[in-house]
Amino acid sequence: MGIKVAKFGGSSVADTIQLMKVRDIISSDPSRRYVVLSAPGKRYEQDTKMTDLLYLCHTHLVNHLPWDQLFQVVCDRFSAIAFTLGISQDILDLPKEYAKIREEMEKGAGADYIASRGEYLNSRLFAAYLGWDFIDAADVIRFDERGRFLAEPTNEVLSAELKKHKTAVIPGFYGADPSGKIVTFSRGGSDITGSIVARAAKAEVYENWTDVHGFLTTDPRIVKDPQPIKYISYQELRELSYMGASVLHEDAIFPVREAGIPINIRNTNDPEHPGTIILEKTPEGSMGVITGIAGSKDFIVIAMHKYMMTSERGFMKRILSILDTYDISFEHMPTGIDTLSLVVDSSQVGNKLQDVVDDIKRSLEPDTIDVYEDIALIATVGQGMTYRPGVAAKLFTALADKGINIRMIDQGSSEINIIIGVANKDFEEAIRAIYNAFI
Numbered sequence: 001m002g003i004k005v006a007k008f009g010g011s012s013v014a015d016t017i018q019l020m021k022v023r024d025i026i027s028s029d030p031s032r033r034y035v036v037l038s039a040p041g042k043r044y045e046q047d048t049k050m051t052d053l054l055y056l057c058h059t060h061l062v063n064h065l066p067w068d069q070l071f072q073v074v075c076d077r078f079s080a081i082a083f084t085l086g087i088s089q090d091i092l093d094l095p096k097e098y099a100k101i102r103e104e105m106e107k108g109a110g111a112d113y114i115a116s117r118g119e120y121l122n123s124r125l126f127a128a129y130l131g132w133d134f135i136d137a138a139d140v141i142r143f144d145e146r147g148r149f150l151a152e153p154t155n156e157v158l159s160a161e162l163k164k165h166k167t168a169v170i171p172g173f174y175g176a177d178p179s180g181k182i183v184t185f186s187r188g189g190s191d192i193t194g195s196i197v198a199r200a201a202k203a204e205v206y207e208n209w210t211d212v213h214g215f216l217t218t219d220p221r222i223v224k225d226p227q228p229i230k231y232i233s234y235q236e237l238r239e240l241s242y243m244g245a246s247v248l249h250e251d252a253i254f255p256v257r258e259a260g261i262p263i264n265i266r267n268t269n270d271p272e273h274p275g276t277i278i279l280e281k282t283p284e285g286s287m288g289v290i291t292g293i294a295g296s297k298d299f300i301v302i303a304m305h306k307y308m309m310t311s312e313r314g315f316m317k318r319i320l321s322i323l324d325t326y327d328i329s330f331e332h333m334p335t336g337i338d339t340l341s342l343v344v345d346s347s348q349v350g351n352k353l354q355d356v357v358d359d360i361k362r363s364l365e366p367d368t369i370d371v372y373e374d375i376a377l378i379a380t381v382g383q384g385m386t387y388r389p390g391v392a393a394k395l396f397t398a399l400a401d402k403g404i405n406i407r408m409i410d411q412g413s414s415e416i417n418i419i420i421g422v423a424n425k426d427f428e429e430a431i432r433a434i435y436n437a438f439i
């Protein structure tokens, strides 16, 4: 039987009721042998995530403010979970664990150590509850002395360690450097740990359990009850995430993608739902014309025209060097005959816009240069669009029917993505129009 690695995010482990759901999910399938947990997340809207509380403890610590009461909130929350799950002190000595953390804090522990204790305590608790082994991520997830993750050494150590355990709970989010100092991934990093464990276990699937039914075809704040996505390829996911759709930490893709392991996003609150499967290539016949629509607002388009631009040597190079001077990266650069547009994120440009435009005028002497602010970009993504005629026509007709003016068009060479620019004010309406035309 193959192995499944199941990672449960903060909302899936927020309290006792959630942890009991997690137990039921795990015990319903014996191939779920390795479990990776986040720290408890929010139990209700105004609640504070455990990790945020722990970072706050650290902020108090470094600013010489009293942190003890704050840390007590952390301890009380774990103790309450242990109590309601029926884990007694002789199974897991929580007061001893708290004392050790307090001691480290008194010695001036770093932010990474303190923040990681949410995952650590939660996983210790849950391992005790299940009667499973606990593997400390500090012993198997390796970072170098500069805090960079070491993929291969980790894979070696972790694979060997997993072989020693039939079942185990492993905390997400952190590992350790060669001196044993705790290092965390960036926020949301338990997704990465899950992926690393799946690779090391040679799992048949990496299940990522969260509180949604996987990826939706578009933003539910814009389209009511959008259809869920059943299958999505890594490349489609990358394109949609880049444009703002997010469920999974971006860095969680690499370990499993390399190993050819699919990711299955599932909902802890609705375990029967199949969720979304992310894989290299979506199965034949499963795909619609488009897979998803995502976008974001607030871009700037700098459009220039210069007669015979295309035959002018070094034109592009000079533009790039101007952007470099102002430390601005561009999102897209659609070109036409004698025209070129630069699409940049307005938060990157800040108050440098006029200087950039002046430099372009001076250095490139375009015949015209126009700046359009308040532009939104919308990506329509789908493997099914490749080689299929009429997709662009359908998309543009849908927008034209709503009277939406398209300010820019860019289709990547892979043909799985058409990006359009519209005015910020048309953003939501344009997404709805595209959704209704294709889905």
Ligand code: ASP
Pocket (backbone or CB within 6 Å): 009, 010, 038, 039, 049, 051, 052, 118, 172, 173, 186, 187, 188, 189, 190, 191
């Ligand atoms: N607990 C960490 C965070 O809130 C990591 C995670 O949950 O993935 O960012």
